[in-house]
Every structure is written in C-alpha cells, then in structure tokens.
Amino acid sequence: MEKLHTINRLSALRQKDKFSAPEWEKRGLSPSGAECCLQLDMQFNDTLDALITAVENNASSRQLKSLLSQHLSAFDKSEYDTEEREFIADTFHKLSTIVDVDIKYALNSWMYGIVLGTLIKISTLFKRPRKVIETLSQECSNCKTALDTFILERGNEIPDLCWDIIQCDSCNEFNLLNKGPHIRQLRFGNYRWVEQLSKDEFNEEQAIVRLEQIKYFRKK
Incomplete structure (x- = not known):
C-alpha cells in the first residue's frame, strides 16, 4: 500500500x-x-x-x-x-x-559548492524563513548597485574558506565577493552566484585573475 x-x-x-x-x-x-x-x-x-x-x-x-x-x-x-x-x-x-x-x-x-555545502544550510528550503540579522553590502564594480548578502545566522566555528565570484542582476557584471568568516546561514540578494574559489588554493591576487578570466571568456 x-x-x-x-x-x-x-x-x-x-x-x-x-x-x-x-x-x-x-x-x-x-x-x-x-x-x-x-x-x-x-x-x-x-x-x-x-x-x-x-x-x-x-x-x-x-x-x-x-x-x-x-x-x-x-x-x-x-x-x-x-x-x-x-x-x-x-x-x-x-x-x-x-x-x-x-x-x-x-x-x-x-x-x-562542496566547501560551503558542508557548512551552510539552505535556509529557504528546509526551515522557516529566518530573520536577517546583518546585511553585507558591496558596490558592483560596473553599475555601482549595492550587492547585498543577507546573514541569517552566524557561528563562531565557521572559518573563512572561500572567495565567491558573483554576477550582478542589474548589469550582469562579474564581481569578487569576500564574505568573511562565521557565517552559518545566508541568502543571496540581487546577484547570482557563479563560482567558488577555496582560499587554500587562491589568494586575493589569484582570485582576481580568475575573475578577469571569467569576465573575458563569458562575455565573448
């Protein structure tokens, strides 16, 4: 049955x-x-x-x-x-x-991505909507729109593991996002997630090089 x-x-x-x-x-x-x-x-x-x-x-x-x-x-x-x-x-x-x-x-x-997948829960799928406790914001390098990342929960045990390459919803420009540590749950704002770079493998200069590669090849 x-x-x-x-x-x-x-x-x-x-x-x-x-x-x-x-x-x-x-x-x-x-x-x-x-x-x-x-x-x-x-x-x-x-x-x-x-x-x-x-x-x-x-x-x-x-x-x-x-x-x-x-x-x-x-x-x-x-x-x-x-x-x-x-x-x-x-x-x-x-x-x-x-x-x-x-x-x-x-x-x-x-x-x-696999790195964050082990640490960050998808709040929009498996739990009731959580209150935003903090908003991280940076300007799009092209159109200057504020690209917001909404922090729903922090955890002191969560390290700073990766850079994120994101794409602005307003102008489609690719940007490098550095969220920092201690983020347990988050929600993307007005951008799309594109790629994740482990900080064990990429320093800031290398991450910027990868960003420029994506800008070049994906806009051709």
Whole structure:
C-alpha cells in the first residue's frame, strides 16, 4: 500500500505543470521565460519517470538517493538565476520527501559548492524563513548597485574558506565577493552566484585573475 501511495504521488506530480505562472506566483516571483519553464518541467519529468521505475522495482533508499543526486547534477546551475536555482532545489527536496530519502547535503553542495555545502544550510528550503540579522553590502564594480548578502545566522566555528565570484542582476557584471568568516546561514540578494574559489588554493591576487578570466571568456 505504501509503495502504491508513493507511486501515485510521483505520478500526480509528473502530470502537474510544475513551473507554471501560478507556481512562480506562489513563491512571490515573476515567472521565468516559457522556454526555460518547459525545459525544467521536461527535465523533472525525466527524473520522475526514473523514480517511478525505481520504486516499482523496489529500489533501496540508497539507490533512490543516488538516483536523485545524479539527476540533480544534470542541472547546470550556471544557466539559472538565484530564484530558479532555489525553485529547482525546492522541487528536488519535494521529491526526496515523497520517496523518504535525505539529499540535503547534495542540495547544499549543488547550490553553494562542496566547501560551503558542508557548512551552510539552505535556509529557504528546509526551515522557516529566518530573520536577517546583518546585511553585507558591496558596490558592483560596473553599475555601482549595492550587492547585498543577507546573514541569517552566524557561528563562531565557521572559518573563512572561500572567495565567491558573483554576477550582478542589474548589469550582469562579474564581481569578487569576500564574505568573511562565521557565517552559518545566508541568502543571496540581487546577484547570482557563479563560482567558488577555496582560499587554500587562491589568494586575493589569484582570485582576481580568475575573475578577469571569467569576465573575458563569458562575455565573448
């Protein structure tokens, strides 16, 4: 009975238009482009088909978790803005709940990179919205828009591990972000996360060189 219930829930979600305008509006957001929404829906339907088959074949929790992680990695997060990435991660979290497996680590790693994925929780997915306790702000190097990072929780044990390369939502300029230590939970503001550089491997000068490489190759 439980197996049939799981399959029915997955099948119902497959029939649903998961990225329709009303679904975006429920999140307080304007819909992404029609082509993007259609592609997301089709890709998630592939994931749902695989999950349904796996459940029908009595796959173990470990196999289901691996399947979800593999399908998550097929989404190129660099192609999506912050809101789209959060919607994708939220939908994968919903799937994991239906099949009763925990993929929070995989979602953290996909959203923020492996380094931060082990330390920073995705507040928008797994907990109620947290109050912003501090806002870190720096000017976009091109349009001078304030690029805000909202701190939701600090932890003294969290080290300063990485540089972040981000992209301004206003002008699409790439910027180098240095958040500093002691951040347990955060939320991006008006920018998109692009790449993470470990401070064990990149000093500030090397991080700036990498930033310039991204500016050159991605704007060509």
